[in-house]
Amino acid sequence: MSTDEAASRPNTPVGTYDLVVVSNRLPVDKVTRADGSIEWRTSPGGLVTALEPVMKRADGAWVGWAGVADDESEPFEHDDISIVPVPLSAADIEEYYEGFSNDTLWPLYHDVIAPPTYHREWWESYVRVNQRFAEKAASVTATDGTVWVQDYQLQLVPKMLRDLRPDLTIGFFNHIPFPAYGIFSQLPWRAQIIEGLLGADLIGFQRAADAGNFTRAVRRLLSFTTKGTAIDVPIDEEISEAIEPARVSTSRKGSLVRTVNARHFPISIDTQSFEDLARRPDIQARAKEIRAGLGNPKVVMLGVDRLDYTKGIGHRLKAFGELLADGAVSVEDVTLVQVASPSRERVAAYQQLRDEVELTVGRINGDYSSISHTAISYLHQGYPREEMVALYLASDVMLVTALRDGMNLVAKEYVASRFDNDGVLVLSEFAGAADELKSALLVNPHDIDGLKESILEAIHMTKSERTKRMRVLRKRVRDYDVSRWSTAFLSTLTDPSGTPSYVATKWGASDR
Secondary structure, eight states: OOHHHHHHSTTOOOOSEEEEEEEEEOSEEEEEOTTSOEEEEEOOSHHHHHHHHHHHHHTOEEEEEOSSTTOOOOOEEETTEEEEEOOOOHHHIIIIIIIIIIIIIHHHHTTTSSOOOOOHHHHHHHHHHHHHHHHHHHHHEEEEEEEEEESGGGTTHHHHHHHHOTTSEEEEEOOSOOOOHHHHTTOTTHHHHHHHHTTSSEEEESSHHHHHHHHHHHHHHHOOOEETTEEEEEOOHHHHTTSOGGGEEEOTTSOEEEEEEEEEOOOOOOHHHHHHHHTSHHHHHHHHHHHHHTTOOSEEEEEEEESOTTSOHHHHHHHHHHHHHHTSSOTTTEEEEEEEEOOOTTSHHHHHHHHHHHHHHHHHHHHHOOSSOOSEEEEOSOOOHHHHHHHHHHOSEEEEOOSSBSOOHHHHHHHHHOTTSOOEEEEETTBGGGGTOTTSEEEOTTOHHHHHHHHHHHHHOOHHHHHHHHHHHHHHHHHSOHHHHHHHHHHHHHOTTOOTTHHHHHHOOOOO
16 A cells, blocks of 8 residues: 555544553663653563564654553654653543553453452453554554564454555563463453454463463354464455555455464564573672572572462462471471562552561461571562562572463573573463473472472472473574574564565574
């Protein structure tokens, strides 16, 4: 479609950016200095690390919310990336974000570990805000450009974008699990969510099972034909003329269809940056300080999570408390460090969880700590990456006991940091990372006895066995890092012919 043709469509402005990323949050945080001036700082996180190089080369734009209510910042440049803010009011944040996104979709998509809340006004806010994101993305993307939409807060954006700009190539990546149909079908607006996602050309998921859950939902709700990862989405002739010919075909019934693919692309981390930090002498010295501060126990176990009911923190504490009660471990020999960073503290379920976790920690410490040794060192705060890497190096056993997790990058961070090929990863089979990190000790966190046995196995594992397992884990994390993830997704999205080097050709991205 030409620029003139696109511009002639009513209410469809055309921008200049060939690559646009759309996410709930911008890759920058708005910070007010002591003198009252405003500064924008790059946010930490794997997604920013993954997309920053390709966006710089593509002169791309990032559409998202600034993280502050009623912020009306104009678009600006930050570190060679165009930043396009989308304003959200306090009511939007309460209803679209804290409400529908995090009190409806989040618990539903995590297997109803906590009960979802359904409010029609939350849904209406979700629709309005998604439309706002879609219109902003449509207005800045060039003719025949590529838009990559991120995560569950924006599941309606792909179809809205498709309606506004049928010339675009649209990708969507779901960072959290996609539930089985029996759970997803509880959502009153289930068909609208599926239709929204099918506006994309490629829908990415963390696990093959998630992609399978999605295609089954498509068949059950819309009766569209699916074959493997491909889904036939009916279109009319007028729309088909604006879509890339390779994505349009005729179904067996003779109708025009657009091919949508639903595939898994497990996200990863910037592996090298974690290893580089772990090799720094000051970080290694800090790791020794941490162990000394804990009383130099024989074994340090570590849990690192957002304080979220999906993370299985309570199950982990219960297992450790029972091991202490059984006499299987002693507080002098084994210490658990639990980092639980604050999360969604205005949501009632999270307030209740914090109370439960802190009550359990206090009870275990009261029952088993001694004057010189604390059973659980509980830290309700976030830490910079340098401190986290020091904690990873200081810990003999990493406990990841999520009840349901899209991926869990903490598991990969721990592996990336262990350049010494030591340490044991105890990993929930319900975390996406379990599909890749098969040399970890895989556990069912609901099985407290099984979890206790795995913890004891990790504590008593021989050095040769630890080394053998960690080498396999590190190879996977090194070979498939976050750059490889973004390149794989964009290659599949933007080149229907499947040429592996297409992203490098189109935008000059690294094709690793």
